[in-house]
Amino acid sequence: MEYVIEMLGIRKEFPGIVANDNINLQVKKGEIHALLGENGAGKSTLMNVLFGLYQPEKGEIRVKGKPVSITNPNIANDLGIGMVHQHFMLVNNFSVTENIILGNEPTQSGKINLKDAEKQVKDISEKYGLAVNPSAKISDISVGMQQRVEILKTLYRGAEILIFDEPTAVLTPQEIKELISIMKTLIKEGKSIILITHKLKEIMEVCDRVTVIRKGEGIGTVNVSETNPNELASLMVGREVLFTTEKTEPKPAAEVLKIENLTVKDSRNVTVIDSLNLSVRAGEIVGIAGVDGNGQSELIESITGLMSSESGSILLNGKDIRNQRPRKITEAGVGHIPQDRHKHGLVLDFPVGENMVLQTYYQKPFSKRGVLNFKAIYEKAEKLIKEFDVRTPGSSTLARSLSGGNQQKAIIGREIDRDPDLLIAAQPTRGLDVGAIEFIHRRLIEQRDKGKAVLLISFELEEIMNVSDKIAVIYEGKIVAIVNPKETTEQELGLLMAGSSRREAGATT
Amino acid sequence: MNLTRYFNIIVPAIAVLLGLICGAVIMLITGYDPVAGYAALWNGIFGETYYIGETIRQLTPYILAGLAVAFAFRTGLFNIGVEGQLIVGWFAAVWVGVAFELPKIIHLPLAILAAALAGALWGFIPGLLKARFKVHEVIVTIMMNYIALYLTNHLIQYVLSDKGDKSETIFASASLSSPLFQELTDYSRMHYGIFLALIGALVMWFLLEKTTKGYELRSVGFNQNAAQYAGMNVSRNIILSMVISGAFAGIAGAMEGLGTFQYVSVKNGFTGVGFDGIAVALLGGNTAIGIIFAAALFGGLKVGALNMPSEAGVPYELVEIVIALIILFVASSYFIRWILLRFKKEGK
Amino acid sequence: GSSGEKDNAGEDKKEGFSVAMVTDTGGVDDKSFNQSAWEGIQSYGEDNGLKKGQGGFDYAQSQSDADYETNLNKLVRQKFDLVYGIGYLMTDAVTKIADQQKDAKFAIVDSVVDKPNVASITFKEHEGSYLVGVAAGLSTKSNKVGFVGGMEGSLIKKFEVGFVEGVKAANPDAEVIVQYAGTFSDAAKGQQVAEIMYGQGADVIYHAAGGAGNGVFTAAVDLKTKSPDKDVWVIGVDRDQHELGEGDGFNVTLTSMVKGVDVAVKDLAEKAKGGDFPGGEIIEYGLKENGVGIAPTQDNLSEDVIAKVDEYKQKIIDGEITVPFE
């Protein structure tokens, strides 16, 4: 069997760390080959080497059997290698077409021939079933469409081998389904795919073979048909992993959060939350399920005071906190694990230690008469770092240099430690490996068991189903159904999220 | 960690050295005598106690202007308006200095306070516009500089004098001038303001690094979204930052008005101190201690250079070139660090 | 280069009376009063066989107004026998240093410092301006003339008032448009002001705007180049600014109001050398003292106008006309 890509004995060092050490990866033509490993195992690095962004210290790369030296992305492009990056490489204020043709523009006497380009984009997108609007601006389109643009970029350049770095981490279930069918089309058209994902289910569903790496070292390659998720997980982590989180029965008590008739309009004066009602009791986890863009972000931002609302009430322990300043709301007992950890969750240029007191810096013992008490701050930070297993060289390391998983753990530690009556967790496990996910889920359930109210927002149905005690389905700014996770199926939820009523969805009760 | 500290000292030192060497090379190429040139420079700074006094006098406003720029910088704002804030501070200090005669213990602090308030007001406007309307502070501060210039000129002519070109000299009770320093330095204009500048540096360091407010200001500077998430009032902190920055600049103006000149006169153009403050702040790495050293270097070079044309026939501008090169080398410290690391590795 | 200071320091010190000046930020070649003063000092030095440098004659340039005192002090320390501060901006600096250095002799140009060791030199700019005002009033065809000032202040006011009086005296029908550029250095502003004035129909503009005045010349030269049959004139200030009005085959400089800073500076140095230093006194240079006047280059003035100007000049010298200055 011929390999389209062979990476043999690859070693890549960064100052002070060996990111890849003697890794082998062989991809057959026409297969979907998974690359699996914990956060920081070295997957992205290996792919960046293949794509020509990094130069390896050692090792050989062969494309279709021929040894090659890929010193920059242009060479990778010429060799037919295309990459869809973990963090999208899109220029936000350019149009879809402009992003696709960038660096390879069709011209007519020096001028970009936009018409021609748009037609080409249209042709390719039709051929592979990648629906996009060629003239839309990136900042105006959904994440799913952005990803399709990324794929189109590689196809436009005639890529034969496509690398997907964690493509599903940012997608909604619907979008994931679409992506999977796109990948299948691509294979049918004769392409080969390398897929990085933390979701074992996806690997089992679409992949042919899987290569596992752990802490920068290659562990081996197995056929998907000959393995199972448990084996993959223990290969990658090096120990047994539990998948369904152990949970006792919830003991719901007093109502902590009660939202009545909440209406929110966005900056363009469009109603995004429409007389929404929701209640979360102490001792229970309420999961919000819904397709992205149905008002989840606005709901969280109105509860936490980051956005102002038109009307209705948001009662926390009976007191209205609607349109209060964030500080007031935090002090009233709301904890918030934000959706975007870089934008809201952390000051990346502060040390981890200072990030640990982001909301409490002005309180005793961290501040006395307006002066910070660094001793107390760093003691607290050290304690949280230990307790929440944040892997960092130290509490004075800048938050920026932590991996996503560890940044997330730091935020969760900080929020849980404040012991809020209501903990809002927005996509708390996005992009994390199974080990980290397990850890975070356990922490959320622990809070519930301590008698706190937890509101969980996630696009991962599996997460919602596993962790929540109650699922509220949000659709077009309204809670359209409340279901019991034990009595529903992903299919039913999916339909509810798409807007069909409970009866239509064929509820079992 | 130790390496960082070592670099923080050695890199600027190397930059200064490189700047001076380049200056010497330029003198050689253009037919001047570098030894004589630098000797004249040295004498112009240290040759007599008078010159030492003048150097300290010169670096005093530089420290404060540098602090003003740095304070804004550290909180994510670029204050090009230090010049204008300095001008209004100068004016306000002198106004208070000539308008009343009060006991020194009240009068002097009052005049300095007026300068700080005027500068703060001049910073408040761009801060407010930035916070409320998201107007870019760079343009507004540039415009405010010109407004400050023309407005104070007008007020000097029509309020502080009768269509004259300058104000009266301030009352002694508002003056920073120091008979002691004057005696020590043979009648230089060195004044007590230097203490104020040093205290200013201490204040900035303490405020930013040690206080709760400083933590907020830095958070807003680095990440407004996270600051808002954490319950901080972003708008208020932006305004506060510009106000404090402006107050530093205003006090720099008081140094001129109450110390160096003791009056304020109509200006044909900018004093340049505010713009030099940008260089001082950046050279000092936007830290309080760094700014003191950078200001000393700047003050020394500027005062010492006055001696170069007469003593060595070297144009004054040579020093400007040297200063520019030093800034450039400090800015390119990545390169110097890289070379140093090479050396260290090979040494091992 | 350097040179020359050491070898003559010894001998010249005894008999040579050394002089030096501090320029303002305009510098020694500002084509204006600093340059004029330096020419006076050079001429004095040459006449007396002095060399440039310590013990002879020299200047110190100020980079900012904070340097005035440092420079004055420095020159005193270098033992110059007489130190000039050039320009009214230096009033306070001279006052202060004169207090500190009671044994040194100082002079200030364009301002008054009441100290026993300072001689003050002032000029009756209004008288000179009056004369060019007469020239302008008689030369204008549109009966509209302009005055462009630099920055408002009592000094420039003297130019303005004198000029306006002169125009009115010679041509009561003429209108004078007065505009201040707000700057002594921004030539663009001067040009813009002048273009608009010419556009309004003025055909003669007198400027007292330093570097901004260069823009007035630029405007006139370019207008003339474009429409050669149109009459536009500029009256220069401080020095004979004839060369600034040079165009391709024409010159737009009507004349200039000259201020004899060089004459005054040299005059004072000679006096002081002869042991007759007028410390504590104000020496006013007017038409009578030949300290101000109309430039020798008068090619563009008609015979009649020149005759008329001379007539007025005599009247002022004789005290028949007293020119107001504020």
Place this chain on the structure above:
Amino acid sequence: MSILHMLELIIPTALFVAAPLIFTALGGMFSERSGVVNIGLEGLMVIGAFVAIVFNLTFADQFGDATPWLSILAALAAGALLSVLHAVASITFRADQVVSGVAINFLAIGLSLFLVKLFYDKGQTDRITESFSKIDIPVLSDIPVIGPLFFSNGYITTYIAILTAFAVWFVMYKTPFGLRLRAVGEHPMAADTMGINVTKMRYIGVILSGAFAGVGGAVYATIIARDFSHATISGQGFMALAALIFGKWHPLGAMGAAIFFGLAQGLSVIGGQLPLLEDIPTMYLLITPYVLTILALTGFIGRADAPKALGTPYEKGKR
């Protein structure tokens, strides 16, 4: 004075005052659009002004009428050359771009005055004799109303400046080069993965900014100042920067902002002669342009979004 007459007086002067700012702001746009802050525009204008004047004085006899054109070309080259320093420091050595720009400003003024003293042994140059003259644009200047306002009595350089703004707009928004340059300033890593050489694009951006600012300085010196001294360029570079931001980093916006500055200044000059305004102190007229700018920004121009990657050195693989 009728409104039309007033406009006839103000507009031509506004245009010539704007021309140097237009060139310089366009230059700044190339640099900033590629992601490199250029606060050194002032210094680049200084060098342009200096070289143009020195060239003009030196070669006027040889080249005659072509001298001003050639001196502008010389200034273009000099500006480009000096900007290489900014490029090396801020792109290759990853210097703080603001610091490097400030250094350029100091260096330019120091170096040019140093050289003036060296060449001429005095603090400022003589006045040049060869400059541009005013022209009427054939045909267009005959259009009633508009002709006298916009197409008469202008300097050729002003018209070139305006045409250049349109040309730059074309380059920025219609050509591959423009697309790539903007991509580099918005998201350099994305551009890198598309095979665009980020470093090269940024060098080009910065060097173009030097070339344009050099021309801006040369136009100012050749047409307006006509000599070179320490005060020739004093703040115009910062005004150009303001025009660039005011114009939202858009070529035509920057041009509009520069002309706005010119108009506001013209208004302040003519204000002194308007019946209603003649008694108000000159100060109010002097601050008018600046106040108007602030009001315009606050009132209806609103926020401007800088290129996303502006000010951040690009390091491969940095998160």
